[in-house]
Amino acid sequence: MALEITVEEAAASVPTSVVALTGELDASNFTELIETGRRLHAAGTRRIVLDLAGLTFLASSGLVALHSLIRILRGEAPPDPEEGWGALHSLEFDVSGGNAQSEVVLVAPQPPVDRVLERTGLKRLFRVHQDRAAGIADV
Amino acid sequence: MRRASPTSDPDAFLTAERLEPLLAPLAALGPAVGLAVEDAAGRVVAGVGPATLGAVEPALAVPIGPSEVPIGRVVVVGAIASPQRAAIEAAAGVLAAAIAGLVDTRVRDQVDRTRIEAELALGRRLQRSFVPLVAPEVPGWAVASHYEPAREVGGDFFDAFRPRARPRELAVVIADVTGKGIAAALLMAFARPLIHAAIDHARRPAVALERTNRILVEERRAALFITALCVYIDTRSGRFVVANAGHEPPLVLRVDGRLEEVDSSGPLLGAFPRIGLEERSGVLEPGDLLFLYTDGVTDARAPDGSRFGDVRLRSLVVGAADATARELVAAVAAGSRGFQSGEPAADDLTLVAVRRLPAG
Numbered sequence: 001m002a003l004e005i006t007v008e009e010a011a012a013s014v015p016t017s018v019v020a021l022t023g024e025l026d027a028s029n030f031t032e033l034i035e036t037g038r039r040l041h042a043a044g045t046r047r048i049v050l051d052l053a054g055l056t057f058l059a060s061s062g063l064v065a066l067h068s069l070i071r072i073l074r075g076e077a078p079p080d081p082e083e084g085w086g087a088l089h090s091l092e093f094d095v096s097g098g099n100a101q102s103e104v105v106l107v108a109p110q111p112p113v114d115r116v117l118e119r120t121g122l123k124r125l126f127r128v129h130q131d132r133a134a135g136i137a138d139v
Numbered sequence: 140m141r142r143a144s145p146t147s148d149p150d151a152f153l154t155a156e157r158l159e160p161l162l163a164p165l166a167a168l169g170p171a172v173g174l175a176v177e178d179a180a181g182r183v184v185a186g187v188g189p190a191t192l193g194a195v196e197p198a199l200a201v202p203i204g205p206s207e208v209p210i211g212r213v214v215v216v217g218a219i220a221s222p223q224r225a226a227i228e229a230a231a232g233v234l235a236a237a238i239a240g241l242v243d244t245r246v247r248d249q250v251d252r253t254r255i256e257a258e259l260a261l262g263r264r265l266q267r268s269f270v271p272l273v274a275p276e277v278p279g280w281a282v283a284s285h286y287e288p289a290r291e292v293g294g295d296f297f298d299a300f301r302p303r304a305r306p307r308e309l310a311v312v313i314a315d316v317t318g319k320g321i322a323a324a325l326l327m328a329f330a331r332p333l334i335h336a337a338i339d340h341a342r343r344p345a346v347a348l349e350r351t352n353r354i355l356v357e358e359r360r361a362a363l364f365i366t367a368l369c370v371y372i373d374t375r376s377g378r379f380v381v382a383n384a385g386h387e388p389p390l391v392l393r394v395d396g397r398l399e400e401v402d403s404s405g406p407l408l409g410a411f412p413r414i415g416l417e418e419r420s421g422v423l424e425p426g427d428l429l430f431l432y433t434d435g436v437t438d439a440r441a442p443d444g445s446r447f448g449d450v451r452l453r454s455l456v457v458g459a460a461d462a463t464a465r466e467l468v469a470a471v472a473a474g475s476r477g478f479q480s481g482e483p484a485a486d487d488l489t490l491v492a493v494r495r496l497p498a499g
Contacts, residue, residue, distance in 0.1 A: 026438065027293075027319050027485050057446065059438050059486070060317040060385075064363055067410070120366060120385035121406025121414065 003029040005036050010049065010136045017045040018132060022054035025062035033065040037072040046073055046103070049135040053108040058116045066104065066122065073103035100127050107135040158185035158238070172217040172227065176203070176238065179210050188217065199228055201235040210239070233328045275300050277309055277374050283464035285472045285490040287435075293487035294323030294363070295433045296331045302371075303339040309374050310338045313431040313491055314367035315386065317407070326363050330355070330408075334367065344369040344382035345416040348408065352384065355409040365408040368431055370493075377423040377495050382416045384408050387434060390453070392467075394426030394497070396460045398453055428464060428494040430456055432471075435488035439475045447478050464492040 004022040017040050025033065040048065048069055106126045109117060117123040129135040158176050162185055173188025197216050202209035213235045219227055274282045282299050294316025302310050312334055316323040334351050341347035348369050355365070368386040372379045381389060385407030391399045405416040423429060432452070439447040455474045459467040468490045475488060 027289075030318070057438075060315060060364075060366060060434055061319065061486075063407075064318045067364070119404045120364075121404075122385075122410065124406075125410075 003032065004054075005033060007036065007040065012047070012136055012139055014047045014139050015044050016047040016049060016136060016139075018049045018051060018136065020051040020054060024057035024059075025055060025065065026057065026059035027061040030059075030061045030065040033062075034068045034072070037065075037069040041072045041075070047139070048073060048104050049107060049132065050104055051107045051132055051135070052110065052113055055110065055113050058113040060116070060120070063116070063120060063122055067125070069104045070101055070125070100125060102127065102139070105129060105135045105138055107132050155185040159187075162187045162234075172215060172219060174213065174215050174231065174234075176234075177212050177214060184211070199224075199231065201228075201231045203235045204239040213238070230328065230332075233325060237325065237329075275309060277301070279496050280309065280372075280374055281464040281492075281494045281496055282309075282311070283468045283492045285468045285488070287472065287484065287488040289319065289435070289484045289487045293319045293435070294327040294365075295435065295487035295489040296327050297431070297489050297491050298331060298335055299491065299493070300335070300338075305342075307373055307375055309372040309493070310344075311370045311372065311429075311431065311491060311493055312338065312367060313386065313433060313489060314365050314408075315433045315435075315487070315489075317364045317366070319486070323363055326365065330365055334369070338369065338371075343418065344371050344380055345418045348382050348384050348416055349414060352408045352414050353412070356412050364410050367408055368403075370429065370431070372423065372429075372493065377425075377427070378420060379423055379429065380418050380420045382418050384414060384416060387432060387437065390430040390456060391421065391423070392428040392430060392456055392460060394424060396457060398457050423493075423495040425495055426497045428467065428492055430467070431491040431493075433487065433489040435484065435486040436471065436475050436490065438486055439479050439484065439488070440482075441478050442480050442482060447475055451478070464494040468492045 002023050003025055006020045006022070008018045008020075010016040010018050019033075019036060019040070021033070037048065050066070050069070104126060106117075106128045108130055109128065114123075117126075127138060129138060162174060162176070173186060175183045175186030175188075178184050195216055197214035198219050200212050200214045202212045204210040213231045215227055215231055274284070284297060284299070286295065286297065288295075295314070296316075297311070297313040299309065299311045302308050314327075314330065314334070316326045316330070330351065333354060334347065337347040337350045338344070341350060348367055351367070364385070366385040366387075368384070368389060369382045370379055370389065381401050381403050382405070383403035384405050388403050389401045391401060393399065401419055401421060403417075403419045406414040408414070437447055437449055437452055441447075451474070452471065455471050456467065459470045462470060471490055472488065
């Protein structure tokens with residue numbers, strides 16, 4: 001099953017886009033999500049509400065995409081994971097002590113996805129809401 | 140942070156202070172092998188290993204930077220056993236490329252298609268060369284592994300060895316760099332000797348992974364993360380201790396055919412300054428088998444889109460209960476390959492099985 005990415009604008013005090021993922025996020029498509037993040041940031045988005053209600057599978061590569069979204073919205077150009085050497089020298093510290101950030105909030109992660117976020121400790125990076133409206137309101 | 144941005148002055152960059160952290164993990168190459176970075180004038184700027192560095196003809200040398208105008212070179216001295224040569228050559232190549240990339244962003248900007256292809260080829264070669272060269276010989280124990288690289292370079296690695304000065308112990312580590320491509324392969328090449336050295340110097344697996352994490356975070360080697368599972372086994376008593384940094388938990392196949400999961404989890408490496416891993420322990424009785432794997436097996440996809448998953452994996456492992464460690468690993472690998480109906484794998488696949496041989 002492929003990954004479908006749909007984007008909607010949302011009314012909030014910070015320019016916000018709702019990005020809904022349907023299907024599976026894995027090594028074959030995680031760069032598409034990064035690319036979507038880049039495009040949205042270039043168009044003015046500063047906050048993404050990531051709706052995971054339709055995401056049935058999250059591979060470890062997908063974690064890189066989630067992490068990259070935060071960096072993109074902070075205006076840090078994340079290295080392109082496929083670019084090569086670039087990754088070695090374009091980095092600064094990004095995650096400050098593991099505190100939840102506000103650039104990307106998650107909505108409705110399903111059990112298989114939630115398990116991966118828990119297992120890898122990345123869940124602590126995100127504020128998580130059960131529905132989209134709560135995610136949009138959490139500025 | 141030691142440094143705000145890459146400098147454009149290569150001479151100012153090639154300093155011992157900057158290079159030593161890069162070189163330190165390569166000390167794991169062995170006491171007989173030395174490795175040094177020379178600047179364009181042939182002066183040794185930093186090195187690890189024997190004091191003969193700079194005084195004798197190198198066993199191999201790799202230029203740093205564009206081959207027309209190298210800014211220095213990585214040299215290796217010492218007696219290199221031929222099975223080691225490929226791995227050491229690959230390590231020197233990666234080191235040279237990493238230094239070149241750090242020194243001057245122009246190196247990256249000038250990358251053309253041919254170069255990218257060459258990098259990918261290097262990445263694949265690297266991956267193969269970093270697979271352990273020899274399985275450790277441990278009386279009463281059998282260690283078997285399987286490694287299968289993906290179509291595009293991934294970043295799996297594993298290692299199994301007796302830690303320095305702890306002859307009763309067997310250390311096993313399996314890890315997966317998230318993402319793929321040359322960045323993943325490079326991070327793997329950097330992290331594997333780092334974890335190896337950390338295990339040599341840490342009496343507890345959680346400490347070894349925490350040290351590795353600290354270096355990854357402080358040095359900020361990459362945009363990628365690493366999931367890693369580290370197990371120390373006391374080869375006399377069978378007691379084992381597991382530390383898990385975001386990796387799939389290991390399985391234990393008991394001699395009577397029961398399958399248990401070693402419930403363990405923790406933050407992956409490279410994302411957080413402190414990860415506070417908790418250890419889990421257990422005992423492998425004679426005949427029991429410890430099974431480690433990367434998500435390349437469970438995430439493998441059939442042409443109809445379904446995933447191999449935990450259930451299939453576990454039934455294959457249980458079904459091979461009477462097999463040797465080697466046969467079990469081969470059965471799981473074949474099962475995964477058959478499931479994908481010959482489609483090229485999207486992710487690396489790594490399996491490791493450690494069995495405590497039945498007494499007698």
